[in-house]
Amino acid sequence: MIRVGVLGAKGKVGRAICEAVEAAPDLELVAQVDAGDRIETFVDSRTEVVVDFTSPAVVMPNLEFLVANGIHAVVGTTGFDEERLATVRGWLQSKPEVGVLIAPNFAIGAVLSMRFAAQAARFFDSVEVIELHHPNKVDAPSGTAYRTAALIAEARAAAGRGPSPDATTDELDGARGADVDGVRVHSVRLAGLVAHQEVLLGTQGETLTIRHDSIDRNSFAPGVLLGVREIGARPGLTVGIDPLLDL
Amino acid sequence: MIRVGVLGAKGKVGRAICEAVEAAPDLELVAQVDAGDRIETFVDSRTEVVVDFTSPAVVMPNLEFLVANGIHAVVGTTGFDEERLATVRGWLQSKPEVGVLIAPNFAIGAVLSMRFAAQAARFFDSVEVIELHHPNKVDAPSGTAYRTAALIAEARAAAGRGPSPDATTDELDGARGADVDGVRVHSVRLAGLVAHQEVLLGTQGETLTIRHDSIDRNSFAPGVLLGVREIGARPGLTVGIDPLLDL
């Protein structure tokens, strides 16, 4: 049994993580801390791994405390730029046995689909991305689609692949989507959807489609639990859950 | 057994139609005519229905001959504008028992999917169209996607439906597709594809997707045979195969 604590335990995400930890037979939820609570609780309860989904404003001192006290951390809080990552690496130098995982996306399916798309991209003549979201989303394409297209473009460039073939000469403005690093990206906004993405790859006579559907905000939970289980064996800073997937 | 003839019998499409007629147990292929052959062959062989997939340059005199001789016609040749249709109606006035079917698209699946999309459109908050084709296609969107979007827009207007909801404020140029009568249309061009279209309709908590895949130029054959079987019972001019579908 791994002894797990949660920071930001009363937030919507925090509550979902508490539930997921309690439901896992190999994990024990030993401490819940939110704004106003004493962070020392994690030490008192001999917490081994803390999950932190709080806010950019408070995450740094909390993380410093955890590292200083030899507690591993799994962090989903946003706002980690290069400067902040360097600061965390600095703290870890004096505590080389501690592991910290900081990830922008814990949805395993999303991470796998980006990875597979990038791996497959160099074998196909053509590749395009369709992302589909609920109509309240303000940005198009989605951040995930941008990253996916960038990874695909990078893989194709490394393999010496030119652009996807396209004979279009007569286009109604916008029909062929947006151009992200040479990869066409189409953004659908539809009532009844949540967050979905499809990467289409094609060559002579065959196509490969990698589709990810996320219909629930809890889709981060399996990725967080994977992090909790693995971080103890991965001292130092790990960015993104990809390395944990051992692909 | 219906006695069937084919005009343009040596062309690629014509040959496919001859094969389809020969394979049908209720149809008999009694005459094949191509450039240089005598059109009177259809009279000599007592042909009941002629299928015409020729060219705009030769279709009109052939059609006039067929009507004058009391032979029904199923026509896939392109180039029929209002003026040509009026001319055909004129010929049919003196031969009220003859049926002529002129259709721009014999793929039953394509026709049905347009029809269903238009029927469903008024019940959903959102609707978008994705069409996917081989990369040698020069126009985007496809003609079918234009027609589909126009039918959807018409149905929504008739039902007093406003535009699909869309909170996008931050768009990379082209991401949200082309605007056809207020309906967003996305055009994918990918090696390994032939001709495909997806209409996505969504409302609170549910979506309906109508997808048509055509992977073979022979996908017109079942629609042509339907026309051959039905046109004898439909005197006068019929435009498009929709009326034959009895929906």
Added chain:
Amino acid sequence: MIRVGVLGAKGKVGRAICEAVEAAPDLELVAQVDAGDRIETFVDSRTEVVVDFTSPAVVMPNLEFLVANGIHAVVGTTGFDEERLATVRGWLQSKPEVGVLIAPNFAIGAVLSMRFAAQAARFFDSVEVIELHHPNKVDAPSGTAYRTAALIAEARAAAGRGPSPDATTDELDGARGADVDGVRVHSVRLAGLVAHQEVLLGTQGETLTIRHDSIDRNSFAPGVLLGVREIGARPGLTVGIDPLLDL
């Protein structure tokens, strides 16, 4: 503004309907009744249409009261067999101006997809059904898949269509799915899904796919509101929302 009341207003479904009515600009929520409340409230508040999602045990006297008082009803409560329907028809004879809608499924997308599948079935050589649900479902196939297959089988029989072609001679037990009236039905059970169904229709060179995805228990709301808006113009008993769709 239509004056709407809700019976079973404190239940999960009832609360969702109250919210949907309040959010609709052309409807006014004027009365909410649950177990223990006076049903006369609907008369006092001059309610025009009552939505009833209660239980088979209490629905009949409530419905009798509504009809007797000239109030239209939209009923999603289950358990209506032929006998109960006959009883309701009897009440309506003395109140010919009242409309009652009783429907087993208010998800418009589900109803449309069954309808379209049945309409398309006679034009395709092959048809199969795949239904996909969360892994807690106890029955396979789903009730909707049974009904869909039955409607398809009926349409094919009426058109003189034989069984879908199938050359399988070497089958691992169960691979080809279940046989419902001669239509193959495949049931997928997968974590991360809710309720989904795909009807695949195919003929030479083309396929048509009609897919319905329901990811939210609120997907009945648009169908209920449609019923509320239409039932005033449809005196007598209407079973199922199909007639309201004017297809």
Added chain:
Amino acid sequence: MIRVGVLGAKGKVGRAICEAVEAAPDLELVAQVDAGDRIETFVDSRTEVVVDFTSPAVVMPNLEFLVANGIHAVVGTTGFDEERLATVRGWLQSKPEVGVLIAPNFAIGAVLSMRFAAQAARFFDSVEVIELHHPNKVDAPSGTAYRTAALIAEARAAAGRGPSPDATTDELDGARGADVDGVRVHSVRLAGLVAHQEVLLGTQGETLTIRHDSIDRNSFAPGVLLGVREIGARPGLTVGIDPLLDL
């Protein structure tokens, strides 16, 4: 320019490979051999790599000749059991610089989708396979679906994963598909399809779908060309194209 020869050059597959080689800017087609032709042609023409799509009855002596003469081989001919593979390894011992690739499936998309499915399988609670083929196929499931399910089962077992959750208690015979090593496999047979497969993986709130569509018998060509380009740098026997994909 790699100098390429083709064995079985007049067969349907052989002709398609000749065309693909001629269309590739970095490959030169220098020899075509079929039944009755002299195999020494490959030596005379200084062929570097020979592609062999012939028959189990003739492939072994041809392959022995090629290895003996220092010519690399890319072999799509079927019928290689462990005994035949051992024989080929024996020949290669005295010619350690020669590379031989023997692969049952050259469709890159099919190979990648099996690989990705196996990699992803251990991260998801549920996994099922749907394979869809033309109605003339005699076996169900397809060979590819069997292999895919077996790879998935192996990966799940290695990760200590139990069976996919399934609460079904009331099943119409066959609805839940066939059981291949504990993985459910569904086989659809539909006119208008060619060869398609979908692996569905699901966990809380998210699903990942890996779909492969093959609509053309030429979908082996890109994989064969990949083999031709890579085999020179891979002395010894390589079984399957997976190692060439460098994943």
